[in-house]
Amino acid sequence: MSLQGALRKSFAALQNHRAVWRSVLEECDPLMESLGNLGEQMQALSRVRVSDTPLGVFPDLQERLQFQLLQAVDVLLHRLWDRMSRLQAIRDSIGNQVSTVLQLYQDAADALGLAAATERSSVVPSLADMLGWLQDAERFYRRQFLQRKTLLQTLRLDDLAQVEGASKSWKSLESPDSEQQITDNLCRLSFFMESQ
Amino acid sequence: MSSSSTKFSAVTGSARKIKDNAADWHNLMVKWDKLNTDGFQFATNIVNMRNSQKHHQPLEDFPSASASQTFPSAVQQQAAAAAELQEECSKLQAVVDQMVVIVTKMEHLTTIQRGVQDLEEFQFGPEGRTLPLCHSWRTKDFEESSQVLLAAFSQELKLKQVILQKLAHTTASDLHMVYLSCWLHQPFVPAQTRLALEALLLETGHRLL
Numbered sequence: 001m002s003l004q005g006a007l008r009k010s011f012a013a014l015q016n017h018r019a020v021w022r023s024v025l026e027e028c029d030p031l032m033e034s035l036g037n038l039g040e041q042m043q044a045l046s047r048v049r050v051s052d053t054p055l056g057v058f059p060d061l062q063e064r065l066q067f068q069l070l071q072a073v074d075v076l077l078h079r080l081w082d083r084m085s086r087l088q089a090i091r092d093s094i095g096n097q098v099s100t101v102l103q104l105y106q107d108a109a110d111a112l113g114l115a116a117a118t119e120r121s122s123v124v125p126s127l128a129d130m131l132g133w134l135q136d137a138e139r140f141y142r143r144q145f146l147q148r149k150t151l152l153q154t155l156r157l158d159d160l161a162q163v164e165g166a167s168k169s170w171k172s173l174e175s176p177d178s179e180q181q182i183t184d185n186l187c188r189l190s191f192f193m194e195s196q
Numbered sequence: 197m198s199s200s201s202t203k204f205s206a207v208t209g210s211a212r213k214i215k216d217n218a219a220d221w222h223n224l225m226v227k228w229d230k231l232n233t234d235g236f237q238f239a240t241n242i243v244n245m246r247n248s249q250k251h252h253q254p255l256e257d258f259p260s261a262s263a264s265q266t267f268p269s270a271v272q273q274q275a276a277a278a279a280e281l282q283e284e285c286s287k288l289q290a291v292v293d294q295m296v297v298i299v300t301k302m303e304h305l306t307t308i309q310r311g312v313q314d315l316e317e318f319q320f321g322p323e324g325r326t327l328p329l330c331h332s333w334r335t336k337d338f339e340e341s342s343q344v345l346l347a348a349f350s351q352e353l354k355l356k357q358v359i360l361q362k363l364a365h366t367t368a369s370d371l372h373m374v375y376l377s378c379w380l381h382q383p384f385v386p387a388q389t390r391l392a393l394e395a396l397l398l399e400t401g402h403r404l405l
Contacts, residue, residue: 013299044373053371054362055378067373071387112220 032167041161091145098138123191133185218400235291306342351384
């Protein structure tokens with residue numbers, strides 16, 4: 001396959017991957033919100049001495065409710081980790097695509113020469129630019145995955161304030177500027193993608 | 197729910213009773229879950245109304261006569277809010293009333309199950325029949341299952357009755373949240389209890405193995 005062909009294939013794949021990534025993230029939003037909600041409930045429960053309230057007629061209620069809430073958190077985390085594996089698969093796909101293209105370039109680099117690699121026209125970006133954009137995209141998704149995975153992994157159920165704030169923390173990982181950059185780069189490729 | 201065409205024949209009266217029983221248990225729990233969801237909505241509304249009442253402006257001592265003609269006075273506003281709150285409380289009451297009916301039916305099912313068990317003891321002695329009526333459970337297992345489910349839902353109902361009585365009378369937000377959590381998460385009907393129903397349905401052929 002020619003380098004050009006490989007690049008087109010990679011960018012097309014990137015478009016698809018981005019769409020899937022976005023939809024998986026959208027699935028995570030309500031889950032994270034529910035998680036925060038459960039954190040709020042657990043906080044409230046920890047601040048109330050149930051035995052001093054009208055609910056005190058049920059001697060084991062505090063433990064039972066605590067158990068139910070923890071079980072609910074467990075179910076949520078399970079679903080979230082499920083989404084995380086799908087994000088991981090996307091990250092890996094993008095990574096593989098990019099390394100394949102880079103390898104192809106490296107094999108052809110000497111024959112190609114620097115001038116050809118950096119030559120750009122008004123409608124077609126240079127090879128160097130395109131390879132750079134692919135690497136930027138790959139780096140973006142790799143970071144995003146790592147940040148989100150770290151957030152979930154460092155969730156401590158005995159730090160209820162953290163659980164309650166989980167949804168906000170998750171949202172704060174969004175990087176609209178970087179996303180926009182990738183979108184803009186892909187836009188610049190429209191002529192390249194259409195031509196053969 | 198599809199019925200399996202296994203050895204659970206409808207020929208013997210006892211087998212038929214147990215099978216119908218299981219179907220009835222399932223239907224009652226479906227109804228219960230729907231009521232629980234509806235009740236949660238009303239309970240949430242009550243909490244929100246109490247919260248907004250907490251932040252309401254204090255009553256004016258002498259509202260001017262002209263003002264009361266054009267804007268609802270603080271008194272009228274408070275009366276309207278109280279009426280709204282009462283309405284939600286009535287809706288929640290209605291939910292709990294229906295749950296009482298469900299638990300009564302569950303008691304009935306358990307009694308029927310007890311009857312089947314007693315009949316079997318009479319016919320076959322204390323060990324019961326040698327061949328199980330369905331896959332592997334003894335008839336006694338059905339009775340025990342029923343007791344477990346009945347106990348769980350009876351206790352849960354008591355909890356809901358306490359919540360119904362006390363929810364609108366508190367303003368402490370943490371306690372509000374605990375009441376709502378209790379309603380929603382049903383601490384006396386944990387997942388294990390629901391598994392007991394699933395096992396019942398599997399045994400009686402309502403769920404395919």
